């Protein structure tokens with residue numbers, strides 16, 4: 001154990017109601033929207049090869065030209081209600097929205113900089129209608145905030161000179177002011193999702209960031225902050241110098257999903273995922289692999305089966321409309337969730353051996369098990385291994401609970417669930433209601449070798 005002043009301040013998961021609700025969300029939506037949605041990954045007919053929200057870093061556009069996009073931001077088709085209803089139909093239970101991305105453009109009328117929506121043709125606050133619309137749909141709001149701010153004169157990638165440190169002191173106060181401003185203006189927000197915290201300049205602010213995190217938690221009791229906000233005094237991020245998780249959940253699963261329960265180290269976590277390979281902001285020309293509904297459902301099931309949540313990103317267009325591909329995906333996912341969300345919401349890691357047909361989840365606070373099936377075996381029989389003292393009370397398709405399935409006991413702990421119909425065109429859910437197992441007294445279970 002290394003003596004730490006600015007390491008993690010908690011061992012183990014939070015047990016309060018706000019975090020317990022977060023733990024059970026299952027499915028969320030990410031929204032990346034800002035000036036970068038106007039060029040949409042293209043400038044003067046040339047494509048930017050990186051992620052569209054990073055187009056300012058491309059030498060294909062002068063920085064000042066990008067920065068003057070503020071004078072073009074007038075999303076006449078923006079409709080907060082429509083976005084929130086789309087998310088509701090998808091079955092999202094929380095949403096993370098970019099208040100300010102790396103370019104420093106604020107979607108709220110911050111008083112600490114001129115580079116905000118208030119000085120765009122649109123003029124009006126974007127965040128308030130969004131927070132209200134999602135709250136109305138019963139979808140909890142998390143505010144994304146990039147510490148790295150390319151627009152602010154005090155931003156530095158590292159602190160090398162006296163001038164740097166004076167400039168960065170001003171930047172730190174600006175950051176604190178904006179965060180307290182966001183918490184004041186949008187009091188129903190349940191958390192802050194930090195990004196842009198990997199540069200040396202911020203990593204060197206262990207004490208400041210630790211004090212700021214404490215101040216924000218006091219300002220908004222129950223506030224949820226992930227592991228990406230701050231580093232400990234040794235520069236350790238996400239996990240402190242003793243390997244203990246910083247913040248309330250692991251925030252490293254960006255565009256990647258853990259493979260086994262050991263990978264999540266007993267922590268809360270969520271995976272944030274793009275529909276194309278790597279585009280968060282709107283990109284006119286989606287290139288490469290675009291994930292399908294079934295892939296995204298499998299990612300959702302896999303995340304929940306390993307105790308996490310899956311957060312799918314939407315990148316609305318510069319005019320404020322959500323692109324048709326994302327609307328279609330939201331509807332397709334929502335259609336499946338209508339029948340099957342019981343296996344996703346308020347579920348957790350079931351503790352059973354992974355099988356090839358798909359993923360187990362377990363209803364939190366109950367013994368009910370769900371088998372989310374993506375790969376029907378040619379035998380039509382789904383293998384299940386249960387703990388020794390458990391057997392299968394009954395099993396049935398979630399979509400047809402009256403039709404019991406035959407659960408054949410193979411040995412003391414193994415069963416085959418025999419499907420009646422193996423021509424499944426869609427992922428489906430089998431429910432297992434386990435019961436305590438009477439001692440079988442069968443002494444020949446284990447072969448003598």
Ligand SMILES: Cc1ccc([C@@H]2N[C@@H](C)[C@@H](O)[C@H]2O)cc1
Pocket residue numbers: 032051053054195254272280
């Ligand atoms: C290398 C890299 C830096 C920043 C990111 C940002 N994090 C995502 C959540 C998006 O905001 C992306 O711009 C992604 C990759």
